[in-house]
Amino acid sequence: MSRMTGQKRPPGRPPRISRDEIVAAAHRIVAEEGVEKLTMRRLAREVGSTPMALYHHVSDRDGLLLLLLEDYAVRAPRPDLPADPRERVIAVATAMRDALAEIPWIMDVLTSGRLFGRSALWFNEQIIAAALDCGLTPEDAVRAYRAIWHYTAGQIIVTSRERAARDRARAATGTTYRERVFGTLDPDEHPALARVADRWEELSVRDDYAAGLRALVDGLVRRA
Amino acid sequence: MSRMTGQKRPPGRPPRISRDEIVAAAHRIVAEEGVEKLTMRRLAREVGSTPMALYHHVSDRDGLLLLLLEDYAVRAPRPDLPADPRERVIAVATAMRDALAEIPWIMDVLTSGRLFGRSALWFNEQIIAAALDCGLTPEDAVRAYRAIWHYTAGQIIVTSRERAARDRARAATGTTYRERVFGTLDPDEHPALARVADRWEELSVRDDYAAGLRALVDGLVRRA
DNA sequence: ACCTGAACACCGTTCAAGT
DNA sequence: ACCTGAACACCGTTCAAGT
Numbered sequence: 001m002s003r004m005t006g007q008k009r010p011p012g013r014p015p016r017i018s019r020d021e022i023v024a025a026a027h028r029i030v031a032e033e034g035v036e037k038l039t040m041r042r043l044a045r046e047v048g049s050t051p052m053a054l055y056h057h058v059s060d061r062d063g064l065l066l067l068l069l070e071d072y073a074v075r076a077p078r079p080d081l082p083a084d085p086r087e088r089v090i091a092v093a094t095a096m097r098d099a100l101a102e103i104p105w106i107m108d109v110l111t112s113g114r115l116f117g118r119s120a121l122w123f124n125e126q127i128i129a130a131a132l133d134c135g136l137t138p139e140d141a142v143r144a145y146r147a148i149w150h151y152t153a154g155q156i157i158v159t160s161r162e163r164a165a166r167d168r169a170r171a172a173t174g175t176t177y178r179e180r181v182f183g184t185l186d187p188d189e190h191p192a193l194a195r196v197a198d199r200w201e202e203l204s205v206r207d208d209y210a211a212g213l214r215a216l217v218d219g220l221v222r223r224a
Numbered sequence: 225m226s227r228m229t230g231q232k233r234p235p236g237r238p239p240r241i242s243r244d245e246i247v248a249a250a251h252r253i254v255a256e257e258g259v260e261k262l263t264m265r266r267l268a269r270e271v272g273s274t275p276m277a278l279y280h281h282v283s284d285r286d287g288l289l290l291l292l293l294e295d296y297a298v299r300a301p302r303p304d305l306p307a308d309p310r311e312r313v314i315a316v317a318t319a320m321r322d323a324l325a326e327i328p329w330i331m332d333v334l335t336s337g338r339l340f341g342r343s344a345l346w347f348n349e350q351i352i353a354a355a356l357d358c359g360l361t362p363e364d365a366v367r368a369y370r371a372i373w374h375y376t377a378g379q380i381i382v383t384s385r386e387r388a389a390r391d392r393a394r395a396a397t398g399t400t401y402r403e404r405v406f407g408t409l410d411p412d413e414h415p416a417l418a419r420v421a422d423r424w425e426e427l428s429v430r431d432d433y434a435a436g437l438r439a440l441v442d443g444l445v446r447r448a
Numbered sequence: 449a450c451c452t453g454a455a456c457a458c459c460g461t462t463c464a465a466g467t
Numbered sequence: 468a469c470c471t472g473a474a475c476a477c478c479g480t481t482c483a484a485g486t
Contacts, residue, residue: 010449011449012449012450012486013449013450013451013486014449014450015449015450015451016450016451017450017451039477039478039479040478040479040480041477041478041479049451049452050451050452050453051479051480052451052452052453052480052481053450053451053452055480055481056449056450056451057450060479060480061479061480111381111382111385111386118405121405121414121417124414124417125413125414125415125416125417126416128416128417128419128420129415129416132416132419138419138420138423139420139423139427141416141420142420142423142424142427142428143427143432143435143436146427146428146432146436147375147432147435147436147439147440149378149382150375150378150379150382150383150436151371151374151375151378151436151440152378153378153381153382154373154374154375154376154377154378154379154381154382155374155378157335157377157378157381158335158373158374158377159374161335162335181342181345189349190345190348190349191349191353192349192350192352192353192356192365193345193348193349193352195352195356195362196352196362196363196365196366199362199363199366200366203363203366203367203370204366204370208367208370208371211367211371212367212370212371212374212375212440212444214443215371215440215442215443215444215446216371216375216436216439216440216443217443218439218442218443218446219438219439219440219441219442219443220436220439222439222442234468235468236467236468236469237467237468237469237470238468238469239468239469239470240469240470241469241470263458263459263460264459264460264461265458265459265460273470273471274470274471274472275460275461276461276462276470276471276472277469277470277471279461279462280468280469280470281469284460284461285460285461
């Protein structure tokens with residue numbers, strides 16, 4: 001009977017919050033306060049609801065993070081690619097790095113084995129395709145992709161945590177742990193480190209992703 | 225007066241638990257149940273005490289993890305090193321990888337900017353020394369070290385989390401997320417991935433750290 | 449169908465008191 | 468000097484009930 005009324009109103013209580021609304025709110029919290037502040041309780045407050053209402057739209061906290069990840073992946077810019085296959089590997093990897101470096105917390109979700117989420121398969125596809133165009137066998141192309149991914153993931157994770165630690169340390173004590181270690185180095189025990197000690201900190205804040213990537217890619221396609 | 229009694233008994237209540245005992249217990253918990261089980265409450269139970277008693281011997285949870293890290297660093301084997309500087313870089317990096325791969329949870333402590341803890345500076349020293357012996361400038365030696373560290377850290381973090389996710393997924397659903405993604409790949413949209421899809425899983429469980437490291441080091445010392 | 453409140457089983461850490 | 472117990476301010480999630 002009720003199906004006959006012109007307006008198609010689904011049965012049951014009308015929703016007060018939507019999944020999109022939840023993801024948008026999560027987005028906001030993460031951007032303004034960091035992932036560690038993204039709790040179900042905090043998120044519920046943000047959308048003006050209760051923690052348990054969220055579970056009706058999202059499987060659990062992990063599911064929420066996965067939705068966020070998809071959201072970022074869809075938005076990530078796909079650069080124009082150069083014709084030369086080796087340069088193409090570098091261009092795609094760099095684009096991937098840049099997209100992820102802006103949201104380093106995502107590495108925790110990303111590296112937990114769920115890969116990229118489908119919408120970011122573009123990056124995988126382009127790197128493998130370019131590696132094959134470099135003359136690598138399918139097997140070596142996968143190996144090359146993995147090496148590049150390990151380097152890229154490591155670079156993002158290490159540098160973002162270093163930055164966070166540095167900021168914290170400076171705010172608290174005025175010096176970083178590393179500065180203290182290098183400042184009190186015994187040159188007899190660690191002669192090589194002593195030689196580079198005074199430049200270490202300065203070189204550590206530089207972004208040398210590109211140079212390392214070039215070296216790695218050069219080495220990987222060497223024998224092709 | 226009491227100072228005069230032969231036995232030098234320090235004043236105050238005699239300790240029931242020691243720092244070493246705490247670290248040993250933490251060690252045990254981490255080895256048997258994983259880091260995520262290492263809570264102050266669980267640890268207190270393990271040493272037969274209360275959570276708050278621990279704070280008398282350890283600054284806080286982070287301090288505890290740092291003690292654990294030092295413990296592992298001291299124990300890590302230092303391999304004999306080959307004379308050839310390039311091979312030396314590879315030998316040290318591999319030893320570092322092997323030591324860390326056994327305890328991947330340590331990466332969380334390690335990458336949070338406190339470096340290695342002093343007792344593991346040996347690894348830094350040897351890599352920088354070998355890089356200098358390869359003919360790199362001090363500046364390039366630091367850059368090379370950092371690239372190697374990023375690759376190594378990424379390899380450990382990514383592969384250990386992949387393994388954990390794979391085990392979890394197989395236990396729960398019988399297939400991994402990756403198997404499902406690659407099983408339903410559209411060959412028109414992702415031709416290169418489609419070409420390698422059937423070998424991806426197999427290649428992903430292989431340990432290709434050494435090959436990637438060689439490629440990276442080759443690229444880094446190329447122009448020297 | 450969607451939302452709520454109370455409750456469970458946890459955390460790390462502080463504080464005041466006991467021996 | 469060392470330890471304890473109670474308490475604070477949190478978590479994610481389950482369960483039973485309400486609209």
